[in-house]
Amino acid sequence: MQQTLISSFCFILLAFSSKVLGEKPRCGKHGPDIKFPFSFKGSQHPENSGYPGFLVSCNEKQETILELPIPVKFPIKTIDYENQYIQLYDPENCLLRKLLKVHNMPISPFNYSEYQMANITLFNCSSAERQSSYNMNPIPCFYGPGYQIYSVSSSQNIEDLPLLSCTKMRNLSLVPYSPYPYAHPTPTNLYLEWSEPNCGQCEANGTTCDFKKNGTTSTEIECLPRKKEGSETKLVPTGASLGSFVLILLAAAAYHVYSSDRKEKQNQLKIEIFLEDYRALKPSRYSYADIKRITNQFKDKLGQGAYGTVYKGKLSSECFVAVKVLNSTKGDGEEFVNEVGTMGHIHHVNVVRLVGFCADGFRRALVYDFLPNGSLQDFISSADNNNSFLGWDKLQDIALGIAKGIEYLHQGCDQRILHFDIKPHNVLLDHNFTPKISDFGLAKLCSKDQSIVSMTTARGTMGYIAPEVFSRNFGNVSYKSDVYSYGMVLLEMVGGRKNISSTTENTTEVYYPEWIYNLLEEGEDLRIHVGEEGDAKIAKRLAIVGLWCIQWHPVDRPSMKGVVQMLEGGENLTMPPNPFSSQGPTGTSASTPARRLNLQLEAIAELE
Numbered sequence: 001m002q003q004t005l006i007s008s009f010c011f012i013l014l015a016f017s018s019k020v021l022g023e024k025p026r027c028g029k030h031g032p033d034i035k036f037p038f039s040f041k042g043s044q045h046p047e048n049s050g051y052p053g054f055l056v057s058c059n060e061k062q063e064t065i066l067e068l069p070i071p072v073k074f075p076i077k078t079i080d081y082e083n084q085y086i087q088l089y090d091p092e093n094c095l096l097r098k099l100l101k102v103h104n105m106p107i108s109p110f111n112y113s114e115y116q117m118a119n120i121t122l123f124n125c126s127s128a129e130r131q132s133s134y135n136m137n138p139i140p141c142f143y144g145p146g147y148q149i150y151s152v153s154s155s156q157n158i159e160d161l162p163l164l165s166c167t168k169m170r171n172l173s174l175v176p177y178s179p180y181p182y183a184h185p186t187p188t189n190l191y192l193e194w195s196e197p198n199c200g201q202c203e204a205n206g207t208t209c210d211f212k213k214n215g216t217t218s219t220e221i222e223c224l225p226r227k228k229e230g231s232e233t234k235l236v237p238t239g240a241s242l243g244s245f246v247l248i249l250l251a252a253a254a255y256h257v258y259s260s261d262r263k264e265k266q267n268q269l270k271i272e273i274f275l276e277d278y279r280a281l282k283p284s285r286y287s288y289a290d291i292k293r294i295t296n297q298f299k300d301k302l303g304q305g306a307y308g309t310v311y312k313g314k315l316s317s318e319c320f321v322a323v324k325v326l327n328s329t330k331g332d333g334e335e336f337v338n339e340v341g342t343m344g345h346i347h348h349v350n351v352v353r354l355v356g357f358c359a360d361g362f363r364r365a366l367v368y369d370f371l372p373n374g375s376l377q378d379f380i381s382s383a384d385n386n387n388s389f390l391g392w393d394k395l396q397d398i399a400l401g402i403a404k405g406i407e408y409l410h411q412g413c414d415q416r417i418l419h420f421d422i423k424p425h426n427v428l429l430d431h432n433f434t435p436k437i438s439d440f441g442l443a444k445l446c447s448k449d450q451s452i453v454s455m456t457t458a459r460g461t462m463g464y465i466a467p468e469v470f471s472r473n474f475g476n477v478s479y480k481s482d483v484y485s486y487g488m489v490l491l492e493m494v495g496g497r498k499n500i501s502s503t504t505e506n507t508t509e510v511y512y513p514e515w516i517y518n519l520l521e522e523g524e525d526l527r528i529h530v531g532e533e534g535d536a537k538i539a540k541r542l543a544i545v546g547l548w549c550i551q552w553h554p555v556d557r558p559s560m561k562g563v564v565q566m567l568e569g570g571e572n573l574t575m576p577p578n579p580f581s582s583q584g585p586t587g588t589s590a591s592t593p594a595r596r597l598n599l600q601l602e603a604i605a606e607l608e
Contacts, residue, residue, distance in 0.1 A: 025040065026064070027056075027058035027059075027062050027063060027064040028058070028061075028062030028063070028064075029062075031058075031062065031063070031064045031076075032064055032076055032077070032078055032079045033079070034056055034064070034079075035081070035208075036050060036051065036199070036208070036209050036210050036211075037050050037051030037054040037194075037197050037199060037209070038050050038051075038054045038055070038056055038079070039051075039054065039055060039056070040055075040056060040057060040058075041055045041056065041057040041067050042057075049211070051109075051196075051197050051219065051221075052109070052219065053108060053109040053110075054109070054194075055067040056076065059073075059075075063075040063076075063091075064076040066086065066088060066192075068107050068110070069105075069106065069107075069108075070102040070105050070107065071101065071102065072098045072101055072102055074088035074089070074090065074098075074190060075088065075089060075091060076088055077089045077189070081199065081200070081203045081209075082200050082203040082204050083200060083287065083289070084193060084194050084195070084198075084199070084200050085113060085191055085192060085193040085194070086110075086191070086192050087189055087190075087191055088189065088190040088191070088192065089188055089189050089190070090188050090190070092141070093140045093141065093188050094140060094141035095140075095177065095188055095189075095190060096139050096141075096142070096151070096175075096177050097139075097141050097142065099175060099176065099177060099190075100172075103172075103175070107192065109194055109196060110192040110193065110194050111192065111193050111194070111195070112176040112190075112191070112192060112193075113176070113191035113192065113193055115191070115359075116176045116177070116178065116190070116191050117174050117175070117176055118153060118154075118174075118175060118176075118177060118178060119153070119154035119155070119171070119172070119173050119174065119175070120151045120152065120153060120154055120171075120172050120175055120177065121151070121152050121153075121154050121168065121169075121170070121171050121172070122139075122149055122150070122151060122152075122168075122169040122170055122171075122172065123136075123149070123150045123151075123152060123163065123166040123167065123168055123169060124147055124148075124149055124166060124167045124168075124169050125147065125148055125149075125150055125163070125165055125166035125167075126146060126147060126148075126165035126166070136150045136151075136152055136161060136162070137150060137151050137152075137178075138150055139151050149169070150166070151177070154171060176190055176191070196219075197209065197219070197221045198221075199221065201223070202223035202224075205223065206226065207223040207224060207225055207226060208223070208224050208225075208226055209221055209222075209223060209224075210222065210224055283340065283343075283354045283355060283356045283357055283367075284355065284356035284357075284367075285356060285357060285358070285359070286356050286357070286358045286365070286367065287358065287360050288358055288360035288361075288363045288365075290358070291313075291323060291325070291358050291360075291363075291365050291367075294313035294314060294315060294321065294323060294367070295311040295312070295313040295323050296313070296314070298311050298325070299311075300312040300313075302322060307326055307327055307335055307441060308324050308325050308326040308327050308365075309324070309325050309327075310322055310323065310324045310325075311323045311325065312370060313367070313370075315355075320370035321355055321367050321368060321369060321370050322367075322368045322369070322370045322371070323365055323366070323367050323368075324365060324366045324367075324368070325363075325364075325365045326364045326365060326366070335441035335442070336357075336359070336364045336366070336441075339354065339357075339366050339439075339440050339441055340354070340357050340366070342417055342440045342443050342445070343440050346408075346409070346413065346417070348404075348405060348408045348412065349401075349405075349434065349436075350401045350402065350404050350405030350408070350434070350435055350436055350437060351405050351408065351409070351436055351437050351438075352368050352369060352371070352428055352436040352437065352438040353368065353369045353436075354366065354367070354368060355367045355368060355369060368438065369430075369436075371428040371429055371430045371431075371436060372430070372431050373428075373429035373430065373431065373433060374428065374429065375424060375425050375426070375427060375428055375429070376398065376424040376425075376427040376428075376429060376435065376489075376493075377423075377424035377425045377427075379429070380395075380424060380492060380493050380496050389496075390433065392534075392535040392538040392539060393538070394433055395493055395538070395542070396538050396541075396542065396567070397433075398427075398429070398433065398435045398493075399490055399493060399542055399545075399567060400564065400567045400568065401434060401435040402422075402427055402435045402437065402486065402489065403486065403560055403563045403564045403567060404564055405435070405436070405437045406419065406422065406437065406482055406483075406486055406560045407559075407560035407561055407563075407564055409437070409482075410479045410482070410559070410560050411560075411561065415445045415446065415447060416445070416446050416447065416479060417440075417443055417444075417445055418443060418444045418445075418446065418478075418479055418481065418482055419437065419440065419442070419443050419482050419485075420442040420443060420444060420459050420460050420469075420481065420482070420485075421439060421441070421442045421443075421459070421460050421461060421464075421485075422437070422464060422482055422485035422486050422489060423461050423463075423464045423485065423488075423489060424489055424492060424493075425439075425461075426438050426439040427489070442459045442460065460485065463488065464484075464485040464488045464489070465481075465484075465485070466480070466481040466483075466484035466485065466554070467484075467552055467553075468480075468481065468553075468554055469481055474552060474553055474554070475553050475554040475555065476554070478554055479559070479560075480554035480555075480557045480559075481554070482560070483549050483554075483557045483558065483559070483560060483563065484549060484550055484551075484554075484557065486549055486560070486563070487545070487546045487547070487548070487549025487550035487557075488513070488546070488549075488550060489546075490542050490543070490545060490546030490549065491512065491513050491516060491543065491546040491547070491550070493542060494516065494539050494542050494543045494546065495512055495516065513546070513547065513550060513579075513580075514580045516543050516546075516547070517547055517578060517579070517580065520540070520543060520544065520547075520575060521575065521578070541566075541567070541573060542567075544566075544573045544574075544575065544576070545563060545566050545567060545573070547575075547576045547579065548563075548566070548576040549563065550579055551576060551577065551579045552579050556576075556577065556579075
């Protein structure tokens with residue numbers, strides 16, 4: 001009873017304070033602010049008058065409902081008054097079914113966002129065979145015993161889709177619904193824009209928008225100065241009585257807060273933290289204006305590469321990000337789609353987190369967590385340089401973290417992810433020097449029960465590319481190609497020198513790995529910086545594991561799971577076969593039997 005009374009008092013207090021203190025009205029605690037041109041349906045107060053057609057209401061769940069002249073009601077998630085759009089959502093996750101009911105119905109004074117409009121095709125597929133493709137999106141609420149309805153972009157090549165158990169239903173033109181499960185706007189969100197009244201300039205200049213007092217028409221608007229905080233507000237004659245009532249309510253509320261159970265507040269805090277973390281699992285979409293604001297007009301440049309420039313940004317006073325602005329002249333958008341489609345579903349301590357992305361016309365950007373210690377390359381340029389050398393214990397932890405990250409990509413996701421560009425530059429370090437794999441622009445996807453992919457061109461960075469990527473005579477391209485690249489990274493960590501020569505015009509491999517193998521084979525010291533007892537053992541272990549990983553033929557390399565076991569194991573490792581004794585498939589050696597050289601596997605098509 002006491003809690004009910006307090007809740008009622010708080011509601012009265014909220015209603016009173018919004019009038020007296022000038023706060024913007026809203027539905028519920030987390031609803032969007034409602035101001036001009038919007039107004040509440042049925043409100044007769046002159047200060048709450050809105051532009052024709054901009055009506056909202058509050059339902060029993062305290063959700064803000066947009067009142068459109070259609071038989072379907074959508075709650076409002078956010079309202080952007082400056083850019084003049086609203087974000088609606090479907091709490092039942094049945095957006096497409098509801099949109100089909102109102103297809104071609106007018107939604108004046110609003111328009112669907114052009115970024116969400118798509119031409120899609122619906123397929124009825126047997127649920128007995130789960131369709132495994134990023135190009136096919138199962139539609140919620142469109143399923144039943146033995147079938148599931150999927151949406152596909154009408155521009156998609158039908159030969160690239162797994163449609164063996166599917167039947168085409170119908171084509172839908174210009175539907176505000178995304179056919180891709182990882183795209184944004186998501187299949188549960190709907191974006192509406194408005195052009196009249198044009199209040200965006202008022203909001204951008206820090207003023208408010210309202211009807212013009214002496215306008216020639218009833219819909220003429222003007223920009224007015226914002227009311228200063230503390231400005232007098234006319235109160236009703238019963239203001240004094242209500243003021244006393246408010247003081248009593250505030251005292252009761254303060255007593256209630258003081259006497260609340262501490263454990264209950266701790267549980268509530270845990271729930272809030274969980275909900276915040278859960279919301280952060282999915283990348284957000286930002287406009288280009290957001291990107292400029294986050295980067296402070298691209299003020300702090302961190303670096304530049306072939307595909308774009310990286311800037312330091314800030315989401316809040318404590319949350320820093322790295323923003324990679326992609327060059328619009330490079331590629332056909334494949335790298336952008338790869339990054340968003342792949343990283344949006346990856347959550348691992350050793351893989352960098354994609355916070356959000358921007359796809360605003362031809363301008364694209366990717367927003368990641370900011371990692372203050374830069375890339376691994378900055379710390380392994382020379383193992384004899386004490387100013388940048390991290391120590392062998394830390395290098396061992398970093399090597400193990402990278403291996404666990406790659407193992408997760410190969411085995412821990414719904415689909416196997418092949419990175420194809422493992423190198424020190426793409427391993428970033430956080431404030432604790434925890435390694436995080438980044439840059440998935442060259443990544444490929446394949447089913448976990450299939451080992452290899454077909455490729456038409458080599459991809460990766462010279463010095464780290466596996467031999468089979470250049471020539472199929474060494475074997476088929478598979479997840480073992482990432483193992484080779486990882487092995488080169490390990491050897492570079494041991495010796496502190498690059499695996500490619502930058503002093504010559506034509507990049508050629510330096511046989512530093514072979515030099516390490518010869519030293520280990522002859523039982524000699526690796527001739528590297530060793531500070532404490534046990535460092536030599538760590539360096540030797542990393543070198544041996546690296547040599548196992550760079551075996552010329554994929555079948556001779558361990559899986560990443562085996563690599564993790566070797567790095568974590570305490571037993572002495574055996575030396576691998578000499579990977580340099582046979583440079584081609586026709587060579588023979590005791591360590592590489594001919595029967596392995598002729599091993600052929602059936603190639604499968606990569607999933608774009």
